[in-house]
Amino acid sequence: MEKIIQITAGRGPAECTWVVAQVLKKMLDEAQQSGLEATVLQRQAGTENGTVETATIGLKGSGVPDFTASWIGSIQWIGQSQFRKMHKRKNWFIRVFEIERGTAFEMNETDIRYQAMRSSGAGGQHVNKVSSAVRATHLPTGISAVAMDSRSQHQNKKLATERLKQKLESENLRQLQGQVGKEWENQLNVQRGNPVRTFTGTDFKKAKTEKNHKAIRKKMKQNLQSNEYN
Structure with missing residues (x-):
């Protein structure tokens, strides 16, 4: 299974391009841990050192569908601006989306x-x-x-x-580069809200959104015991 995905800051400010760079690192690390082959096909640097405006990644492996499904959508970073210390905004959004492959010519x-x-x-x-x-x-x-x-x-x-x-x-x-350019034009306005992943702080840790099932089970057990006595 092969897929191509793109990470983009859209028209976002330098803070968003910093988030793209962090997401790119996270994604490549996670792909490696998942046993997938990940190749950076295109990378456009941002205006600030260490930032990336857009990056395109090719993924290969049996687990690609589940991997891409866990990343495609809005990505939120909650943190203080790295470039404007007095800036009040603390919520920054970028987007990850899949690029539909054109006709790939194979040589038989x-x-x-x-x-x-x-x-x-x-x-x-x-x-x-x-x-x-x-x-x-x-x-x-x-x-x-x-x-x-x-x-x-x-x-x-x-x-x-x-x-x-x-x-x-x-x-x-050449065809892939043309398709990437087309998709880039269509995705300049990055959608906000309903992020598929949220990261926090300068260390870019993933925010815990999972429910504490152990605590829920404990509470349900307590309620059942209470009902038995009533």
Whole structure:
């Protein structure tokens, strides 16, 4: 399972970009602890040292759906501004959302057409008589790559395939960057309220929102005993 998520401060002030940087660290640490593969695909620094305006992360692993579900939404930080000591505001919001992947091109052997070509350039009579160069074309996209480095057609085929793979990866990255930019435009206004996670203080500790089930069970037991005596 693979997903791409983005952390953004939107139009928020420097304090929000500081929160993005902290959330990015927390998310990467938590992904590692969960056994997921996390890769920072894009990171845009904020105006202040150590801050991040937006970051895009690629996640891989069987636990990705549950992991992303626990992060997607508004993130709240409660704390004093790191940059404006006299500022009264103590509630800062950023947002985490999923980026829908576009069409990712995969390279399957059945989708590649190979064409033998005559090599050109220096090399003596051999290059004029033997079709040792190879053009590899990815049929679904029309992207192609040529190799004529070796006198061996087999070796050139291998090189052309590797270069084609690199071109497809570059095209996938280009499309992803375009999608990230589109999503960024759509998410400039970060929503506040109903945070999925809340952190506090300069140490950025997660606020405890879990109910104390032990205390609840104890209270229910006391009520039952009281009812038995009544």
